Amino acid sequence: xxxxxFKSINALIISFVLAGILIxxxxxxxxxxxxTANSYIVDELNAQKDLLASFDEDRVNxxxxxxxxxxxxxxxxxxxxxxxxxxxxxxxDALKExxxxxxxxxxxxxxxxxxxPSGKTESETNIIHAADLRDLxxxxxxxRVSGISINGQRVIPNTTINALGSExxxxxxxxxxxxxxxxxxxxxxxxxxxxxxxxxPDLYKRIKNRDLGFEIEKLNQVVLPVYDxxxxxxxxxx
Amino acid sequence: MTDNLYRSVFMLGTGVLMxxxxxxxSKSVSEANVxxxxxxxxxxxxxxxxxxKGNQDLADQVLELQKELTDSSSREQALENIKKxxxxxxxxxxxxxxxxxxxxxxxSGDLESLWFTDMANELFTAGAEVVSINxxxxxxxxxxxxxMPNGQILLGGDILSSPFTFEAIGDQKTLAxxxxxxxxxxxxxxxxxxxxxxxxxxxxxxxxxxxxQEK
Numbered sequence: 041x042x043x044x045x046f047k048s049i050n051a052l053i054i055s056f057v058l059a060g061i062l063i064x065x066x067x068x069x070x071x072x073x074x075x076t077a078n079s080y081i082v083d084e085l086n087a088q089k090d091l092l093a094s095f096d097e098d099r100v101n102x103x104x105x106x107x108x109x110x111x112x113x114x115x116x117x118x119x120x121x122x123x124x125x126x127x128x129x130x131x132x133d134a135l136k137e138x139x140x141x142x143x144x145x146x147x148x149x150x151x152x153x154x155x156x157p158s159g160k161t162e163s164e165t166n167i168i169h170a171a172d173l174r175d176l177x178x179x180x181x182x183x184r185v186s187g188i189s190i191n192g193q194r195v196i197p198n199t200t201i202n203a204l205g206s207e208x209x210x211x212x213x214x215x216x217x218x219x220x221x222x223x224x225x226x227x228x229x230x231x232x233x234x235x236x237x238x239x240x241p242d243l244y245k246r247i248k249n250r251d252l253g254f255e256i257e258k259l260n261q262v263v264l265p266v267y268d269x270x271x272x273x274x275x276x277x278x
Numbered sequence: 279m280t281d282n283l284y285r286s287v288f289m290l291g292t293g294v295l296m297x298x299x300x301x302x303x304s305k306s307v308s309e310a311n312v313x314x315x316x317x318x319x320x321x322x323x324x325x326x327x328x329x330x331k332g333n334q335d336l337a338d339q340v341l342e343l344q345k346e347l348t349d350s351s352s353r354e355q356a357l358e359n360i361k362k363x364x365x366x367x368x369x370x371x372x373x374x375x376x377x378x379x380x381x382x383x384x385x386s387g388d389l390e391s392l393w394f395t396d397m398a399n400e401l402f403t404a405g406a407e408v409v410s411i412n413x414x415x416x417x418x419x420x421x422x423x424x425x426m427p428n429g430q431i432l433l434g435g436d437i438l439s440s441p442f443t444f445e446a447i448g449d450q451k452t453l454a455x456x457x458x459x460x461x462x463x464x465x466x467x468x469x470x471x472x473x474x475x476x477x478x479x480x481x482x483x484x485x486x487x488x489x490x491q492e493k
Contacts, residue, residue: 059292139371
């Protein structure tokens, strides 16, 4: 073997070794990515689902009880209407409306927000995250809407939208995609705010790329349900 | 000549493979940053506690309403309850000044609107009853954080400028603990803006003004 051939083979070996190291590093890095599912995460998710299932039934019962009690109290207040200061009852009704404690009807829009409408391989971009719903609600609030609901959950001033593992909780209640978001408000203003691509460029990009589906329908009559959760004040006083 | 051709093709293939892997990894990491950094990476057990506390709050609400229902059978007591309910609702909608213990969070630099949405969400999740930002109370007509063309944040007609001070009435320990926990919003803001100063102080008494009625 001459010197030239020896040098050429060595260069090739070194190239392959370096390439192998790099590939090995990349493969290892890929497997170490926090996004990758592993058995610990699966166990965690299963434990979480079991516990949540046990809370779900309690929550439904409690919410039904709250709705029933509020109705009975309202009936009692209505019976006292003649004796009570009518102005006070009207004020109370107006406040309840602001707090989402009454059914709200009016013109507005219905948004259908869906995951992966093109049927691509599931990825982080074609899942609707809790943060996406928070951003959308924030955008609608800047349009000064009168009321919003997400899959039957009335959005109130203190509404929380959180991720719980792979699930989304609105008002601490589990909701799943597709999301039907009903909004009462000025439809022109809502359309204008939703059309502002600068507000949430990442969300728009995903909708434009058909990673997420987003359909808006203007409606003359939208009905928002009563907020059936708690309104406790344990710390704040006047 | 043939050896050289095979070698070149092989090296090219290796390069393509490496490029593809690098691109895949880079995309994966960047997606993780964009989507996962918006959520608190708290332990699942901590999250379960949040749901459990939600049910406890519902149970407490049931007790409160049961007492109100019992009282409402008496006319005088019912009228008194209506007055109490109006006061409570006025506080909830932000038309009355609110006092109580809580926390004060100060952030030194400019932030995008999504951080305000997320901070308010974290505070309400941890049980905040009343929240204000730079003295502007959050309420039914004062909730949307809008970004102006110059990057300033608009909240219900008021411009918010840094430094930002969030005040929240609620259980001091729970509120501070939720924000400061590993993977919580404070660490996410500091991860995003390492040069910012974020402080959380527990306050025995906060005084949050009502929403201005002039809007």
